[in-house]
Amino acid sequence: MSYYKLSAWSVSKEIDLNALAKSFEIPKRFTWEEPIRLYGEVLKNLLQEETVQEGEVFLFYFGSIVLLNGETHWVEKINKYLGKNNLCKLLENWRHFNDEYELVEETGADQCNDSIxxxxxxxxxxxxxxxxxxxxxxxxxxxxxxxxxxLNQAESLIERLENGKTRMADKKLGMISASILRHEYDSVSYVLILDKPDITWTVSDANAYYEKLSIIFELADRYEILKQKTDTLRHIVEGFTAVNHGTRSYIMEVVILILILVEVILMLLDLIL
Structure with a gap:
């Protein structure tokens, strides 16, 4: 009976796979959607261990590491190597983003759930x-x-509006807008949630299996929820920005009127005197 255990972590927003491949003299250029697989002597050299048995490591451009029949301490060693060689910027809380899955070969009909x-x-x-x-x-x-x-940052914008505080520095608003755009870019361009692996287009069984896993892990549904939250955030920031700029325009108009009034008063005084 064949048995495989997969363990995954999201350790960074991006891993430079081509630089990693170059460091191990792997003569191949990797695309955004293609992971690099390390095993055998290459993996031994990376981990500095005598044996890795049947273990493998998948590394993805969007910052995920997946171990196949690997040991948990491998991740620490891989992260240390990536950080030492400036191949990625590690997340401080990367241990929080972890999941596991098992593959077991058994007779009978195929069955899949969220763990096996x-x-x-x-x-x-x-x-x-x-x-x-x-x-x-x-x-x-x-x-x-x-x-x-x-969203927590955006909540503070709503509270400011409720309290009548409609002014905020453009720099801070820009930082909030940038964080929203970065989140959307990470989800769509890096993680490629809606993109299907190449093999699913040529092997019907592979496509059926991937579709089943995508439903089990709710990839499309979770992406849609993220997209809706992103749209909500964008509307909040756009609304606050409009009010902020409107307040500034009103203040500028008042200042201009005051300056005109002062100018008229000075002209009248000049005529009188």
Whole structure:
């Protein structure tokens, strides 16, 4: 009976896979959606361990690391190597974004849930697609926490409006807007939630398996929720910005009127005197 255990972490917003491949003299250029797989001697050299048995490591551009039959301490060593060689900027709370999945080969009909897939025959694409799904799921978890933090900032804008405080520095508003755009860019361009792996277009069974995992891990639904929250945040910031600029315009108009009035008074005084 074949058994595989996958463990995933989101350790960074981006990992420079091509620089990593170059450091191990891997003659290949990796695209955004393609993970790098380390195993055998390359993995031994990275981990500085005598044996890694059947273990493998998947690293994704969008900052996720997935271990296949690996040990938890491998992640610490991989992160240390990535940080030492400036291949990524590690998240302080990366241990929080973690998930696991198991693949077991058993007779009978295939069954999948959120923790294990029981398959009558495990193919390489089952492992690859499970790793991709886990990698996207933990990256989404990172973005879900990020959007909650941005929402907390936006809540302060609503409170300011409720208290009649409509003025704020453009720099601070710009920082909030940038955090919203960064969140959306990370979700769409980096994590590629809505993109399907290439193998799903050529192997129907692979497509069915990936679709099943995507539903189990609610990738599309979670992405839609993030998108709705992002739209809400954008509307809040745009509304506050409009009020902020309107207040400034009103103040400028008042200042101009005062200056005109002063100028008229001075002219009258000059005529009288």
């Amino acid at each position: 897939a029981k398959l009558h025959s495990i193919s390489p694409y089952h492992i690859e697609l499970s790793a991709i799904t886990l990698a996207k799921s933990v990256a989404l978890e990172r973005n879900e926490l990020q959007i909650e933090q941005i």
